[in-house]
Amino acid sequence: MKDMTEALERLSMEAEDCALISKPATDPIKRELFARLSDQLRKMATELRVAIKAKAARDEPTAPD
Numbered sequence: 148m149k150d151m152t153e154a155l156e157r158l159s160m161e162a163e164d165c166a167l168i169s170k171p172a173t174d175p176i177k178r179e180l181f182a183r184l185s186d187q188l189r190k191m192a193t194e195l196r197v198a199i200k201a202k203a204a205r206d207e208p209t210a211p212d
Contacts, residue, residue, distance in 0.1 A: 148202065155195045162188035 162185045169181035 148199070148206075151195065151199050151202070155192055155199065158188050158192040158195060162186075162192060 165181045165185035165188060169178050169185060172178035172181060
């Protein structure tokens with residue numbers, strides 16, 4: 148689980164970095180490229196966040212009946 152959490156943090160940081168690179172870019176192609184990269188990385192981070200929550204829910208011990 149720790150690996151997944153670290154990967155989530157890296158994806159989130161990379162998404163933010165791409166967004167920051169995109170904003171001041173003067174070349175419209177590069178601006179669009181980094182904006183799309185940021186969006187894709189954010190989507191991946193969201194999917195990973197959902198997977199982490201699902202794994203945590205599966206790993207929780209259930210209360211005895």
